[in-house]
Amino acid sequence: MEDPNKLPHPYEPFAGELPEQAAVQSVIDRRKFFKLFGGGLAVAFVLHDLFSFADEGGVSMPPSVPASQVAAWIHIGEDGKVNVYTGKVEVGQNIRTSLSQIVAEELKVPIASITMIMGDTDLVPFDAGTFGSRTTPQMGTQLRKAAATAREVIVDMAAKSWNSEIKSLRAEDGFVLNTATGKKLGFGEITKGQQLLLPISDQAQVTAAKDWKVAGKTVLKVNGESFLTGKHQYVSDMKLPGMLYGKVLRAPSYNARLVSVDTKSAKAIAGVTVVHEGDFVGVAATDPVTARKALQAIDAKWQENHEQPSTATVFDYLVKTSQPGGGRNAPNSKGNIRDGLLAADFTQDRTYHINYIAHVPLEPRAALARWVDGKLTVWTGTQRPFGVQDDLAGVFNVAKEKVRVIMPDTGSGYGGKHSGEAAIEAARISRVAGKPVKLVWTREEEFTWAYFRPGGVIKVESGLKADGTITAWKFQNYNSGGAGLSTQYNIANHEIVHFPSDSPLKQGSYRGLASTANVFARESHMTDMARQVKMDQLAFRLKNLDDVRLKAVLELAAKRFGWGNTTKTTGQGFGLACGYEKGGYVATCAEVYVNNDKEVKVVRVTQAFECGAIVNPLHLENQVMGSIVQGLGGALFEAIDFKEGKILNPDLTGYRVPRFSDMPKIEIVTIDRKDLPSAGAGEAAILGIAPAIRNAILDATGVALTNLPLVPTGSLA
Amino acid sequence: MVLHINGVKQEVTTDADVELLSVLRNELELTGTKYGCGEGACGACTVLVNGRPTRSCITPVSAVSGKEIITIEGLAKNGKLHPVQQSFLAADPFQCSYCASGMIMSAVALLNSNPAPTETAIVNAMNGNICRCGTYPNIVNAIKLASKP
Known part of the structure; x- marks a missing residue:
């Protein structure tokens, strides 16, 4: 199993968001388990033993699993119904559906026979939380193995009961078929009267993405109707x-x-x-x-x-109260910045300001x-x-x-x-x-007493050769956070650091975390540098990139957008941006129109996205769409206004979020990399929209904006 | 006070100035209609009053006495989804779906008065409804699916 913490883009939890001990277990008494859920077969997972059973294929309890301490992941009842237990929760990512697909695929049962039991601390194994785009890569992988383990054991049991060879048996649709005799047994019949607990086997054969029949396809939201009739109980x-x-x-x-x-x-x-x-x-x-x-x-x-920072003073305050980076915030250096700047034909210094914004979940x-x-x-x-x-x-x-x-x-x-x-x-x-x-909570309470995406100040100093080679990159982030901090471009000398500050507002995680801020600053600066050497924004990026996955989304987005094919008319501008986070790769092209009154309209957005093998194409597109639209709000107008410890716009008339009329024409194109593990899709897709729009405004007007939101009043100052 | 809700007369005991949303949700247990903002700005609480989309969170219950109120629970008939619900089921536009009831009620009102709306008409009619998950283009598609060309 691929450990997401060892991926090149690790999840960075916000302070205080992880439990003190990582390996706390939720356990449930084995007898109680079967009493509660009925007999049958359960695949268990015990954290510290995950891989130690790799070679044990038997159906008996391995000695290392204490009989009283079992946390079940998949339970197949005597009636053939499948319960899946996970600490992940559904907040609209549609993981109730995608995880069902994954289990159905590996277990070879109909999706309709699966019930997902999610986020109930009495029933599900411990889980740190649903964040960091970990559900698909981590939980998906575990459930896939658990389902495959169960399927193999059931086929094995059928083989024993028929006294036939495993070769001639096939699991399909909740049954084991004997292709030699034509006999057929339901999973529930096979496990009837048993109380079997299995460890997850790391050796269980999982299905390659290219052979998926249920996963990889669009499946509608499994409990969709309950939301459309008002029956679902939030x-x-x-x-x-x-x-x-x-x-x-x-x-x-x-x-x-x-x-x-x-x-x-x-x-x-x-x-x-x-x-x-x-x-x-x-x-x-x-x-x-x-x-x-x-x-x-x-x-x-x-x-x-009354002596508290306000919107007007907060950026100075964040810089003033910043602490030297250490530990996870230690500076990331390569080469020598001064040498890099001396070698440059062009240098550029800019400071970007990122306002605090609110999540505004519609259910407070x-x-x-x-x-x-x-x-x-x-x-x-x-x-x-x-x-x-x-x-x-x-x-x-x-x-x-x-x-x-x-x-x-x-x-x-x-x-x-x-x-x-x-x-x-x-x-x-x-x-x-x-x-x-x-x-x-009321809407006002949600705006005031929850927490915000951090505000921040990002200072960027760069050096560039006339041929478009970047020689120096100094990137100082005050308070926004560390996600997406490092640059994907090839630069000989860099110094990258995040300074934590004393935030006057309660701050915490946000979709994509700090990468919404860091990628904005980086990609804005990249386009500014391209202009310094009169290179096309796309060509300049491709010249300085090696990452093939990032290049692939950039080239695809540009192609579908028609990058470079159009001659600009007055007021029209084109911008692009790219980035990656948590295994997702994104490139965004934007077209804006700025009229004579300097009103900015985002006309068109094309976004390419790649996150490995796609589990559910429709729901992936929904996630990408949602990221673009939510990102549009933070890009254009969302900002928390505060003074003397009070939020001045704690309502939906004062705090503007995107509406139907704000929608540009949006085209989404995804790349299905069946050769790569599936990654999460709820976060990285938000990164491109703000810098792409900013760069398009620059292209249209020559105005290089440095603040998020870009045009809170709707027009350029 | 007597309210006509989903074709049924219901006696309610609340004060006349209490908002309809609170009566629906807490007294009548019609919780399909949602609270989102309390200021009529997000549309999550939309119900039909004499066929018009109405923000129940800012509508005092006294204002709808004797009028025909339809909530999301009143759309399906004899266990069969309303055609607009069927279109939304097929298009599967939502993420968290908390806005769904309000979106569907606004869409039903639109399609009742304009069975084949243009995209501009859809945007204008739906603009008071917020989907914070940002699924607007999918919702437009679902409404187009429900419209009669």
């Missing part, structure tokens, strides 16, 4: 008997201190519970309208801190918490169910086994739902109220 839709609706008292600004609070009037309202623990004040009522009234009835006095944070006999169950929309389980255990000082976190398919995340604020708040109120409590 956490914010759930209801338990006796459930109360919770609300939390919020500070008027960041870092405000609660001086005094009077909750008498709130408590006087019938059916209202008030919870006051330290600076936390929450209410619960039998209906949300009463909860809202109770919250309004609370009289709180806060001491606010929500949680439903219930305490029963000291055991806490929380349904919540989080990309890290096990992380939230840890948080809850810590906050309430209970054993982790006493905390169950369940994540139903959730209304999106984009890296913005790694935390469990609503879960903690709901559990806190529920514990005092003695009843289940549901808490759904």
Whole structure:
């Protein structure tokens, strides 16, 4: 199995987003497992033993697996139904579908017989979280092996029961067929009455992508209808008997201190519970309208801190408070920058500014918490169910086994739902109220009390020969983060560093992490350099690139866009950009039109994307489309406005996100590399759009923009 | 107060100034209609009131008393999906699908008044609905699939 941490583009977790111990296991008692799910056959996975069973093909329990400690991945019931257990969660990437395809492919069962059990800490093996485009390369690979292991054992069992040779048997559609005798047995019949637990075998024969019949094809969203009829229960839709609706008292600004609070009037309202623990004040009522009234009835006095950076001052603040890079942020150097600059015919210095932006998941944070006999169950929309389980255990000082976190398919995340604020708040109120409590954040709360993609300052200094050879590349990133920091171009002398700063706003992961900022700065600068030596943007990149996968997407995007085929008319401009992240390779061409009033319109976008062997072409295209459109918002107009610890645009009228009318004509072209392992697709596809548009505006007007967003008002200043 | 919802008369006890969305979701357990912004800016809460797409999060329940309200739960008839739902099922445009109910209600309203809308008409009619996953071009395709040329 390919370890994603050893890939050339490792996932870089944001501080605090990974559990302290990496190898914590979620385990479930073996007897309990079969009691819960019925007999049959289960493929188990025990983290520290993953590869130690490689040579054991038997169906008995290997001695190294403690009988009581088994975390199942795939269970085939006596009725032939297949349950797949994974800690990965569905936030719209359509992995419920793509992972089903992978299991169906390897196990040789119909997709309809598969149920994915996802993100339930009582039922699924430990998983650090759904981020970093790891589901497809990591979970997909594991499930593929688990399914292949199960299939081989079932065929083996059928061979034994028929006393026939394995050669003449074939698994197909949930049955084993005996091609010699024409006999046929269902998987459930074969495993009936058994309680078999198998370790994943690394030797199990998996199907090569070129031979895929179910994976690699478009399969519609497996639970699609439930969303189109309104039947799917997001956490914010759930209801338990006796459930109360919770609300939390919020500070008027960041870092405000609660001086005094009077909750008498709130408590006087019938059916209202008030919870006051330290600076936390929450209410619960039998209906949300009463909860809202109770919250309004609370009289709180806060001491606010007015000396906090604002949108106007934040970039200076980030540079001023930056720390020398060390550890993971240690400078990455090659050659000597000064020599490189001395050897250059042209040099260029630019500073790029990246605003804080918000994820704006359409479903705000929500949680439903219930305490029963000291055991806490929380349904919540989080990309890290096990992380939230840890948080809850810590906050309430209970054993982790006493905390169950369940994540139903959730209304999106984009890296913005790694935390469990609503879960903690709901559990806190529920514990005092003695009843289940549901808490759904308002849009304003989501904008204010979640976290943001970091803002940052990126300084780039470059040296260039007249023939287009890059001689020096100094790249200093303040606060944006390390993802996508290093350059893919051939440069003799470079010095690349990320300086962490003291962020005045709470910041965290985002789709593509910091690569949205780093690739913007790098690719903007590349086009500026091409112009210095009067080279075409595409030719200049190709000249300085060796990476064949990156070149392939660049050339494909350019070809489909018709790069270089058109003579520019007034106001028209063309730009391109490329990059890679987490195994995904992207190139984007953009056409803009800037009218006489300097209004900018993105007319057309062509994007090529490659992420190895494609698992589901339609859903891959959806992911790429979503990345382009979300990236368009951050490119053109999205920015958080803040002052004195207050968010000034915490709503969808103040914070503009892309709408139907913002859509350019978008063409997506994918490369299916069946010879390469499948990588994730939810992140890298966002990288190209902002610099491509920026470079197109430069091409149209000669104006080299250096800020993200590029045109917050819609026109050039 | 009595509301006419999905062809059924429902007695509700909430104050007259409470928003329709809250009544639908919390009192009547029609949770297919979603909260997205609370200011009528995202369209996730769209329902039909006398056939018109209406933002239920900013509509006081008193304003719709006696009017014909259709929510996403009221589209399918006798277990058969509404033609617009069928088109969305076939086109599979969404990612997280949280916007789906509002998108489909807006699309039903559009197609009821204009069975063969141009792309511009689709964009104009749908522009109040946000899909943060950015699937707009796919949604346009789904609506075209549901339109009668």
